[in-house]
Amino acid sequence: GAVVSQHPSRVICKSGTSVKIECRSLDFQATTMFWYRQFPKQSLMLMATSNEGSKATYEQGVEKDKFLINHASLTLSTLTVTSAHPEDSSFYICSGTLRETQYFGPGTRLLVL
Amino acid sequence: GENVEQHPSTLSVQEGDSAVIKCTYSDSASNYFPWYKQELGKGPQLIIDIRSNVGEKKDQRIAVTLNKTAKHFSLHITETQPEDSAVYFCAATDDGSARQLTFGSGTQLTVLP
Numbered sequence: 001g002a003v004v005s006q007h008p009s010r011v012i013c014k015s016g017t018s019v020k021i022e023c024r025s026l027d028f029q030a031t032t033m034f035w036y037r038q039f040p041k042q043s044l045m046l047m048a049t050s051n052e053g054s055k056a057t058y059e060q061g062v063e064k065d066k067f068l069i070n071h072a073s074l075t076l077s078t079l080t081v082t083s084a085h086p087e088d089s090s091f092y093i094c095s096g097t098l099r100e101t102q103y104f105g106p107g108t109r110l111l112v113l
Numbered sequence: 114g115e116n117v118e119q120h121p122s123t124l125s126v127q128e129g130d131s132a133v134i135k136c137t138y139s140d141s142a143s144n145y146f147p148w149y150k151q152e153l154g155k156g157p158q159l160i161i162d163i164r165s166n167v168g169e170k171k172d173q174r175i176a177v178t179l180n181k182t183a184k185h186f187s188l189h190i191t192e193t194q195p196e197d198s199a200v201y202f203c204a205a206t207d208d209g210s211a212r213q214l215t216f217g218s219g220t221q222l223t224v225l226p
Contacts, residue, residue, distance in 0.1 A: 004156075006156075034213070034214075042218075042219075043202060043216045043219050044202070044216050046213060049213060093156050093157070100145055100206075100212055101147065101159060101162065102147070102159075102214060103159065104149070104156040106155055106156045107154070107155060107156045
């Protein structure tokens with residue numbers, strides 16, 4: 001149990017375009033979902049906390065207008081990287097919370113050319 | 114806020130030997146400590162967790178110990194196997210409602226055959 005999926009697993013886009021990443025909790029309802037980004041050989045950096053039906057809470061330094069988060073249901077949260085630039089290239093990972101435990105998705109590799 | 118320090122950053126062991134990874138945390142209010150294993154190109158996978166009302170927890174070859182007084186916790190892997198090779202992250206949380214995790218910097222474990 002407690003499976004989280006992400007789609008797509010990897011995406012390549014041109015600079016200036018927008019990219020949407022989906023995060024789904026497959027077998028549980030996640031009131032809270034988190035979005036992280038991870039650079040090579042580094043730890044996970046929390047970007048935002050997403051609660052179903054309310055606005056996401058962004059960490060300091062994360063541009064809310066650039067990283068749009070929508071948590072429309074208890075099983076789906078989306079992250080849209082708007083006007084992507086090469087520096088946005090990273091590994092994006094979401095997690096869903098079941099009771100006290102965070103279960104992570106497999107990640108999405110974004111490459112912006 | 115919480116600060117989690119993890120060491121060593123890299124660890125190489127011979128197959129069959131034990132591996133120990135240590136973490137310290139700063140916030141005495143933290144009460145939940147999960148450990149995640151992350152293989153290359155994948156999302157973190159929960160391998161074991163411990164709550165502050167327990168001093169030790171074991172699951173087959175994996176064990177975690179917690180010393181609340183000293184504010185440190187450790188991951189012990191016995192009889193290591195090549196498939197144990199991965200990056201391991203410790204984490205702590207002191208946020209009861211949102212359960213935001215603060216991660217350690219990670220340990221690259223290599224099990225040599």
